[in-house]
Amino acid sequence: MKVKFSITSILIFLFGFNIYAQQALWGGQQIISPDVHDNNTVTFRFNAPKADTVKITGDFLPTRKINTQWGEFDGPGTALLKKDNAGIWSFTSQPLESDLYSYSFIVDGVTSTDPNNVYMIRDVASITDVFIVGGGKADLYSVQDVPHGSVTRRWYESPGNDMHRRVTIYTPPGYEESNDKYPVLYLLHGMGGDEEAWIALGRTSQILDNLIAQGRAKPMIVVMTNGNVAQKAAPGESPEGFYKPSMQLPHTMDGKFEETFIDVIKFVEKSYRVKADKASRAIAGLSMGGYHSLHISRYYPNTFDYVGLFSAAIMPNESVKSKVYDNFDETLKVQMDNGYKLYWIAMGKTDFLYKSITDYRAKLDDLGMKYTYVETEGGHTWTNWRVYLSEFVPLLFK
Amino acid sequence: MKVKFSITSILIFLFGFNIYAQQALWGGQQIISPDVHDNNTVTFRFNAPKADTVKITGDFLPTRKINTQWGEFDGPGTALLKKDNAGIWSFTSQPLESDLYSYSFIVDGVTSTDPNNVYMIRDVASITDVFIVGGGKADLYSVQDVPHGSVTRRWYESPGNDMHRRVTIYTPPGYEESNDKYPVLYLLHGMGGDEEAWIALGRTSQILDNLIAQGRAKPMIVVMTNGNVAQKAAPGESPEGFYKPSMQLPHTMDGKFEETFIDVIKFVEKSYRVKADKASRAIAGLSMGGYHSLHISRYYPNTFDYVGLFSAAIMPNESVKSKVYDNFDETLKVQMDNGYKLYWIAMGKTDFLYKSITDYRAKLDDLGMKYTYVETEGGHTWTNWRVYLSEFVPLLFK
Numbered sequence: 190m191k192v193k194f195s196i197t198s199i200l201i202f203l204f205g206f207n208i209y210a211q212q213a214l215w216g217g218q219q220i221i222s223p224d225v226h227d228n229n230t231v232t233f234r235f236n237a238p239k240a241d242t243v244k245i246t247g248d249f250l251p252t253r254k255i256n257t258q259w260g261e262f263d264g265p266g267t268a269l270l271k272k273d274n275a276g277i278w279s280f281t282s283q284p285l286e287s288d289l290y291s292y293s294f295i296v297d298g299v300t301s302t303d304p305n306n307v308y309m310i311r312d313v314a315s316i317t318d319v320f321i322v323g324g325g326k327a328d329l330y331s332v333q334d335v336p337h338g339s340v341t342r343r344w345y346e347s348p349g350n351d352m353h354r355r356v357t358i359y360t361p362p363g364y365e366e367s368n369d370k371y372p373v374l375y376l377l378h379g380m381g382g383d384e385e386a387w388i389a390l391g392r393t394s395q396i397l398d399n400l401i402a403q404g405r406a407k408p409m410i411v412v413m414t415n416g417n418v419a420q421k422a423a424p425g426e427s428p429e430g431f432y433k434p435s436m437q438l439p440h441t442m443d444g445k446f447e448e449t450f451i452d453v454i455k456f457v458e459k460s461y462r463v464k465a466d467k468a469s470r471a472i473a474g475l476s477m478g479g480y481h482s483l484h485i486s487r488y489y490p491n492t493f494d495y496v497g498l499f500s501a502a503i504m505p506n507e508s509v510k511s512k513v514y515d516n517f518d519e520t521l522k523v524q525m526d527n528g529y530k531l532y533w534i535a536m537g538k539t540d541f542l543y544k545s546i547t548d549y550r551a552k553l554d555d556l557g558m559k560y561t562y563v564e565t566e567g568g569h570t571w572t573n574w575r576v577y578l579s580e581f582v583p584l585l586f587k
Numbered sequence: 588m589k590v591k592f593s594i595t596s597i598l599i600f601l602f603g604f605n606i607y608a609q610q611a612l613w614g615g616q617q618i619i620s621p622d623v624h625d626n627n628t629v630t631f632r633f634n635a636p637k638a639d640t641v642k643i644t645g646d647f648l649p650t651r652k653i654n655t656q657w658g659e660f661d662g663p664g665t666a667l668l669k670k671d672n673a674g675i676w677s678f679t680s681q682p683l684e685s686d687l688y689s690y691s692f693i694v695d696g697v698t699s700t701d702p703n704n705v706y707m708i709r710d711v712a713s714i715t716d717v718f719i720v721g722g723g724k725a726d727l728y729s730v731q732d733v734p735h736g737s738v739t740r741r742w743y744e745s746p747g748n749d750m751h752r753r754v755t756i757y758t759p760p761g762y763e764e765s766n767d768k769y770p771v772l773y774l775l776h777g778m779g780g781d782e783e784a785w786i787a788l789g790r791t792s793q794i795l796d797n798l799i800a801q802g803r804a805k806p807m808i809v810v811m812t813n814g815n816v817a818q819k820a821a822p823g824e825s826p827e828g829f830y831k832p833s834m835q836l837p838h839t840m841d842g843k844f845e846e847t848f849i850d851v852i853k854f855v856e857k858s859y860r861v862k863a864d865k866a867s868r869a870i871a872g873l874s875m876g877g878y879h880s881l882h883i884s885r886y887y888p889n890t891f892d893y894v895g896l897f898s899a900a901i902m903p904n905e906s907v908k909s910k911v912y913d914n915f916d917e918t919l920k921v922q923m924d925n926g927y928k929l930y931w932i933a934m935g936k937t938d939f940l941y942k943s944i945t946d947y948r949a950k951l952d953d954l955g956m957k958y959t960y961v962e963t964e965g966g967h968t969w970t971n972w973r974v975y976l977s978e979f980v981p982l983l984f985k
Contacts, residue, residue, distance in 0.1 A: 425706050
């Protein structure tokens with residue numbers, strides 16, 4: 190039964206909530222964008238009667254080559270929208286493979302979000318609209334009608350950084366009602382990311398909820414740290430206020446995060462009902478987070494039975510001096526001799542870090558250090574990292 | 588010390604993270620917008636060389652009258668930006684009072700977010716950019732260098748709705764390390780809102796952290812429910828996926844939420860270390876949430892010692908039939924006879940609900956039911972609701 194509202198009560202609430210909501214409600218025709226059709230094509234619509242050109246750019250479009258002073262690279266694809274008589278521009282995609290996609294409009298050269306889509310994700314300093322095409326792998330990224338874990342933002346003390354720092358923690362369905370102890374996956378973001386990256390862009394809580402409900406993953410706690418030790422918290426979540434985020438921060442790859450990672454482990458093992466043993470600890474990360482996972486697992490060489498390197502960077506910059514990076518091969522050998530259950534490396538064929546992982550695999554082969562290698566299509570993208578997480582998590586704590 | 592990166596490593600990471608980040612980094616000049624100056628004026632900038640007009644609309648601008656078929660109302664103010672030779676449009680505001688403000692650009696008639704501002708909040712179906720002017724009341728809304736509570740999104744069972752439902756819970760600093768029991772504030776949103784409204788628009792966790800750090804509020808748990816019982820969760824957080832949110836939902840003001848509110852209380856008192864007595868329970872809400880608070884506290888007339896009605900709606904629609912709304916005056920009298928410590932009513936002078944609260948106060952006076960009445964400038968806005976929360980919370984659990 191729908192409740193009927195009188196004109197008066199509707200008016201009251203139309204005017205009630207805020208001036209922008211009114212604009213949204215009164216903006217003329219109801220525009221649906223993006224409009225995901227049953228055949229997996231997607232129509233995008235944008236109301237701009239006066240614009241000369243409206244384009245869309247997004248990761249669902251074929252990339253195009255862009256030339257820079259350093260050479261030719263794959264750039265984001267674009268497509269032109271077409272205007273109808275009412276001034277509504279639209280574009281319909283090809284049928285898309287199941288995934289979570291990002292896009293923006295470009296209106297007379299100016300990048301714009303989609304005013305009809307409230308689902309957006311921040312990646313470093315950019316906000317893009319997102320949508321999901323279901324019926325395949327992205328069903329794991331969607332909220333399904335299954336038991337849901339809890340997601341908590343909280344602060345922990347890091348004596349090694351003389352700082353309180355923010356962390357995002359997923360606890361699996363049933364954690365609060367149980368007396369069981371749980372294994373822990375430490376999940377690390379890439380450069381420009383923070384403790385919001387994996388939960389927002391990575392869809393970690395949805396992937397975990399769904400894999401656990403399907404019986405494909407053990408219930409586990411997932412700890413999503415902030416790997417930029419110069420930051421207390423993600424942009425906007427620290428006393429620094431609302432500043433413009435940047436990709437490059439000091440102390441991200443100079444050993445400090447690896448050296449002080451013990452603070453995170455101590456906090457988690459003190460604060461949650463966890464199994465505090467090597468067999469119940471996993472560490473994984475993407476790009477810089479893969480680099481951190483590699484070096485943390487080597488620097489604390491008897492701590493993790495599971496290591497995941499997703500599109501990982503490998504070597505520190507030559508100018509960096511830290512005891513964390515001393516004796517690379519020797520400490521890897523110690524890690525190997527101590528034993529572990531899984532050393533999982535995933536890389537996309539067109540990733541710009543492809544060669545560095547090839548070199549690293551050669552090093553591991555030389556050392557006789559076992560690993561599992563997964564090579565996929567594609568490059569250095571969240572599309573791949575969500576897949577890697579979905580494939581890595583079922584291998585843990587078996 | 589800043590780590591130096593080689594051109595190669597910079598290139599690697601520039602190209603690493605995503606195609607949009609590249610755009611942000613390579614978009615030519617670095618534009619700062621909004622740019623909050625020391626004298627509390629704010630400059631907004633927007634890069635649109637081809638646009639004919641760029642305006643800004645926001646709650647920091649004087650409102651203007653708009654005519655509708657139902658009469659004349661206050662509408663959002665606008666201001667014109669001015670273009671420089673490089674095609675960058677800009678506008679500088681008057682010195683602004685300390686607050687959290689929202690705004691959007693209007694480019695040739697099309698509403699647009701600010702591509703240089705990653706701080707946005709969703710209100711119903713609209714996304715607006717936000718900024719904070721400090722040095723006054725908004726210092727309470729900012730993250731300060733004080734101990735921080737934890738914010739958890741979790742799901743609870745509501746047998747009365749035959750549903751699992753999502754809820755946002757703030758626990759104060761020290762909760763996890765303590766064995767103490769805490770009082771609870773149930774904090775309810777308005778129409779079109781959900782369990783994200785108070786934490787995002789209301790800045791609840793910042794306000795609580797800061798008031799507690801200043802010794803002005805007792806450490807307490809704050810439970811932010813979803814008052815739309817037709818929804819399991821906020822838009823995008825339920826199995827319904829990414830749909831366009833709307834203001835009007837069924838079953839928001841038909842008694843069902845009030846009737847089943849006992850499910851929330853039972854969940855909280857089972858799941859958290861709380862003082863499960865009337866002296867340790869408060870309920871408050873804005874607009875529809877004030878209406879819910881009024882009716883819940885009357886329907887469970889011996890449950891809450893503290894009630895807060897912020898810009899509250901009062902009467903159900905005439906067509907609504909629910910046992911919750913039967914015997915309004917009689918149950919208020921029962922609530923009065925049972926006793927309570929605070930019945931706090933706040934209303935803005937220009938609020939469209941001003942008359943209904945005047946009528947309600949007359950009813951309370953007739954009954955001899957004591958209340959505290961706070962009348963402020965302004966209307967039905969988050970600006971007021973953040974102030975009301977900041978004033979209400981220090982009165983609780985004394």
